[in-house]
Amino acid sequence: MRARMSFRLLAVATAALLSLPTSAATAPKSVILIIGDGMGVAHFTAARFLAGSNARFTKMPVTGLVMTHSADSIVPDSASAATAMATGVKTNNKMVGVDPSGRKLLTVLEAAEKSGRATGLVTTTNFWDATPAAFAAHAASRRDTAALIPQILSSGAEIVAGGGADKLGVAPLPSLEALAREYKYAPIRTAAELESVRAQRMLAVFPTEAREVDSKLVGLPVLAAWAIERLARDPDGFFLLLEHEGPDGSSHGSATPELEASLLSLNETINVALDFAAKNRDVLVLVTGDHETGGLQIHPEKPGAPLELRWSNVGHTGEFVPLFAQGPGAESFTGLLDNTDIGKKLLRFMR
Template identity: 40%
Template sequence: MIGDGFGPAMATFTRTLKGSPLAIDGYVIGTVSTKSANRLITDSAAAATAMATGVLTKNRGIGIFENGTAAGTILEAAIEAGVSCGMVVTSPIHHATPAGFSAHANSRYSEDFITKQQLQKGIKVMFGGGANYYNLPDNRLLAEEMGYHIINDTSQLNSTQLPALGVFAYDGLPFEVDRLNQPEQFKHVPSLLEMATRALELFKEEDNEKGFFLLIEGSEIDWAGHNNDPVAMYYESLQLDQTFEMVMEFAKKDNDTLVILTADHETGGLGIGYHYSNDPGDPYSWEPQVILKSKGSSEYIANKLLPLNGSLLYSTFTEYTGIIPSVEDKLELDNAKNFSEMYHAISLIVSKTARMGWTTDQHTAIDVNMVGYGPLVTHFCGNQHSNQIATKIANIFEWDLELITSRLRHFNTTP
């Protein structure tokens, strides 16, 4: 399991706002450092490649060595060993993290190239977003030729069979806070928890004696971090933890399943407790409960506010956030002239009111947590680099990464 962008501060934030321990709390066993081959701060493509192949590569590289040649992944090695494999994500299925486990490309942005590779890989479950590429006529035909049962609505989830391809959004799935607050989204788009639950059910029904390998990613923790949006961040992080809780229930009943959860990197540089230089208030205050008043992500609220101005703009902002804007806040809203500026203004005001800060709208180099349970989980204790995860998994299950890499030596990673 991967919480894309899920740093230690986000766990503290989510636990505090939830008001009770997280499911992951009892299973934190170590930390993971995340640099790529060419940067101290990794992107998601290089991070996924490290976790999937054991290879450090350049930022933007998907399943490749730094020189651009293909590197075998643990998902491919598992399939070679007869293991049933799946990927459940809230991003597009062709996005950086799932791509890093299932494709090889010099650039993460070669999305059609990645999609076609994924469809021909023999992956038995793929749930997420990405209709912008998966619904292209040639890719749709390819999916049908590969025998996929194709679904696009929550109502079809429980009846689908292997191999299953569920594409539930044009791009990424809606932020969980927006899905929960919009009846149509809630009805037709499944949550990470619902998708992961069905994936495990399908593998249990199949009962492959060689077992299964399932990648589950809370992808949009990262997107919330890029937006510096604490509201979206909370609901995405909580959904990841709830999904982990469900996975743990499965693993404890099965008694033979290894579960690990980590992050590919931290996003946003979240600071819990932030004192602004001109703020006369208590420098040690933190007010996270403000987050629970909001009716949507900063992106969702921005779409509501953009056409408005003056008192209607301010009152609508209050309606959706529960915050009465100060004079400075009103100026931030007034100066936002496009969608990006507006959602950043909303994120700033909500964060400031909650006494939270951000160092960046990109990734950071902070070590992330390693969470684990099950047979041989002690292999993942202590501090490790992200590329050690793949080699440890391959060694535990005797999956041959070198064999896959040797077969790929002539594969052209540039479309």
């Protein structure tokens, strides 16, 4: 027993000396990063109760907890939190893709593009919102829409999909058609066009709904399946961000029906990614929140009573958020992580 143990230790030590930090055996070819915006432990717990046996994220083999604070606040916003996950660097709230001094940072999406992979950004809110923007743009303010949109559409991303159709074409923003022409994307406005349009680069934009829940035209699970199917055609692999903004939007407004619908939609989105991963063993699936919103609580303490959700505030909180991982490299996402650890590891994988 002892001899076998020391042989194993020797083998591990030798492998550590010979291999790079990310060995080929544990590096994913493709990554699907799923962010439930505003989802803390209680949000994922609620999703588990709502989805029941269909909550397959509960079976993902690796779990971790993520610290979400920003460079200037215990309580982050989506901009600083997404920047940490996209670049591995802490920044101030409201900043996207830059460090606190304003220096541009390499993002996971940009690294994936450089490596020859296909990339995609898919969200239920405006496609230039803080979370997708932090992966493909650089600005001192998340509100600098005029700077964010051109950068996102110049990032090389093959797929950009989300909300904002109600805002494009309304001054000062250009129309979808003008953007598509300028940045060489095929514009898509409907579920039918998702299926019929064939192009190298696609910009699918739908009206953003109140509380940033799923579009009435196309829900996030459908967009996820559509994006995965197209990106997976790249033989070099892909990086895909799937964001559901509904948990954040509905938690800001203490809106139970909207939160429940969003949690179920996010759960279905996760299942779409897990279905793909079941047939493609070289994909890493990561599921997490960027921060908690609303101080969500689960009630009541009465046998047989249904799930009841209550919020303790209308803003973000600074609690740890859960992370679930599956696939090559997943094992390094266990324990207590900082949100910058996610960016650092993904940057290594996407080299």
